[in-house]
Amino acid sequence: MNHNTVNRLYWGLTGLLLCLLAGLSMRPSAAAGQTGLPVTHCLPLPPSTGAVITISNEAALRNQAYHAAPGTTLLIQPGVYQMQGFMHVVNAGISLRGATGNRGDVVLDFGGMVGGHFGILVEADDVTIADLTIQNANDHAVSIQGRDRPVLYNLHIRDIGDQLVKVNPFANGSEDGLLACSRLEYSTTAPDEYTNGISAHNAHRWTVRDNEWYRIRTPGNSPVPTILFWSGSSDTIVERNLLVDCYQGISFGNSGHGADDHLGGVVRNNMIYASQPHDVVIEMVHASGWLVAHNTALLLNPGSGLTWGMEARFSDSQGTFAYNLTNMDIWGNRDGANGTLTGNLTNAESGWFVNAAAGDLHLAATAVAAIDQALPLPQVMDDFDGDGRPIGPAPDIGADEYGGAPFEPTDWIYLPIITR
Known part of the structure; x- marks a missing residue:
C-alpha cells in the first residue's frame, strides 16, 4: 500500500468518524422516556409592540406601574429591587417584564412573608407580568381583581x-388567564395555615400549564390545594405541571361550598411526587363535567388513614378519571359522587420511574404494566414533554410516553472526505 493510498484511507476513515460524531452531537438530548423532538411550550414571549419605558429603580417601577399609559411595557433592568410598597396596575395592556428574559436577573423583594408589603395588585385587563422573580410578599405575589386575559409567564414566585x-371574584370574574412556564415555591412552608399556590374564584377558561410547584404546604399540614379553582369557576385547563412535596395537589371546587363550584375543565399530563406528608393530590369537589386523565402521582407519605390519592366527592360531582398512573386508590364515588374510572393503574412502584426520588416520573423500561396499555383520548394527544401520543402501538398510562428517539437521517451532518 503506497503513501497516497494510506492518506486516502486515513482521511476517509477520519471523515466517516467525524460524520458519526457530528450525527450524534446533533441529536436532541432526551431524558429516558422521551423521544424525537418534543414540542417547546415555553418559548420566550414576543417583543413588545407598544411604548417601552426602561426601569432601573424601585420608585420609578411603582410609579410607572400605576401611571403608565395603556399598552406600555415597563422593561425592568437587572437587579434586586427592595420594594417600599405594593405595585398597583390600573391601566389596560400594561406589561411588566424583565429586560433580559432571565427571570433570575430581576428580583422584586417585598420585604418579608410576615411584616413585608403586598405584591402586585392588578385592576386592569390584558396585563402581562413576565421574566422576573417575586419574593417575600406578606400577602399575595400577584392578585388579579376579576380582570380578563392576564398573562403570568416565566416567573419565579417564592416565599x-x-x-x-x-x-x-370581582364583577363577572376573570376570563382567559394564563399562568405558565413558572416556578412557584416555599423554601420550607408557608408562615401560617392559610395558603395555596393559586386560588382562583369565579375564573373562566384559565390555563395553568408547564409550571413547577415545590413545597406548597403549611406548618401544620392543613389541606391547602396547590392549584385551586372554585367559587363558580369553569373550563380550567391544568396540564404539564410538576408538583413536588406539596401537601395537597389540584382541586376543582371546595368542600365548604355547594353545587356547581366548578364546571367542566381538564387535568392532564401532570406529574406529582410526594415524599413529605400529604393529603389527596387530585380532587373534584362539587364539580361536574371534568376529565382527569393521564396524570402520574407517586405518593409515599400519606396522612393517617388515607388510602386513596385522587377522589371525586359529593353527589353533584360528575366526571371521568382515565388512564392515570399512581400507587394509591382512586375514589370515584366518595360521599355519593359520580366519578367514572377508566383504565387507571393504581399499583405503581418507584422502580417504574427514571428517578423517583428526584421527582422525575418519566417512565423507565420496567413500567411494562403502563406502557402501551391505554386507549386514545382525543383530549390528550401529547404527553408531559409534548411528545405525541402514542409512540408505540397504543398510548401509555400516566403523564409520560415511553420510547427511545428513532434514528433520523436528517440529524446527520455530512462532511467531505478528503483524499489528498
Whole structure:
C-alpha cells in the first residue's frame, strides 16, 4: 500500500468518524422516556409592540406601574429591587417584564412573608407580568381583581405570606388567564395555615400549564390545594405541571361550598411526587363535567388513614378519571359522587420511574404494566414533554410516553472526505 493510498484511507476513515460524531452531537438530548423532538411550550414571549419605558429603580417601577399609559411595557433592568410598597396596575395592556428574559436577573423583594408589603395588585385587563422573580410578599405575589386575559409567564414566585397567586371574584370574574412556564415555591412552608399556590374564584377558561410547584404546604399540614379553582369557576385547563412535596395537589371546587363550584375543565399530563406528608393530590369537589386523565402521582407519605390519592366527592360531582398512573386508590364515588374510572393503574412502584426520588416520573423500561396499555383520548394527544401520543402501538398510562428517539437521517451532518 503506497503513501497516497494510506492518506486516502486515513482521511476517509477520519471523515466517516467525524460524520458519526457530528450525527450524534446533533441529536436532541432526551431524558429516558422521551423521544424525537418534543414540542417547546415555553418559548420566550414576543417583543413588545407598544411604548417601552426602561426601569432601573424601585420608585420609578411603582410609579410607572400605576401611571403608565395603556399598552406600555415597563422593561425592568437587572437587579434586586427592595420594594417600599405594593405595585398597583390600573391601566389596560400594561406589561411588566424583565429586560433580559432571565427571570433570575430581576428580583422584586417585598420585604418579608410576615411584616413585608403586598405584591402586585392588578385592576386592569390584558396585563402581562413576565421574566422576573417575586419574593417575600406578606400577602399575595400577584392578585388579579376579576380582570380578563392576564398573562403570568416565566416567573419565579417564592416565599409569599398567603396564596402565591390570587384571582378574586370581582364583577363577572376573570376570563382567559394564563399562568405558565413558572416556578412557584416555599423554601420550607408557608408562615401560617392559610395558603395555596393559586386560588382562583369565579375564573373562566384559565390555563395553568408547564409550571413547577415545590413545597406548597403549611406548618401544620392543613389541606391547602396547590392549584385551586372554585367559587363558580369553569373550563380550567391544568396540564404539564410538576408538583413536588406539596401537601395537597389540584382541586376543582371546595368542600365548604355547594353545587356547581366548578364546571367542566381538564387535568392532564401532570406529574406529582410526594415524599413529605400529604393529603389527596387530585380532587373534584362539587364539580361536574371534568376529565382527569393521564396524570402520574407517586405518593409515599400519606396522612393517617388515607388510602386513596385522587377522589371525586359529593353527589353533584360528575366526571371521568382515565388512564392515570399512581400507587394509591382512586375514589370515584366518595360521599355519593359520580366519578367514572377508566383504565387507571393504581399499583405503581418507584422502580417504574427514571428517578423517583428526584421527582422525575418519566417512565423507565420496567413500567411494562403502563406502557402501551391505554386507549386514545382525543383530549390528550401529547404527553408531559409534548411528545405525541402514542409512540408505540397504543398510548401509555400516566403523564409520560415511553420510547427511545428513532434514528433520523436528517440529524446527520455530512462532511467531505478528503483524499489528498
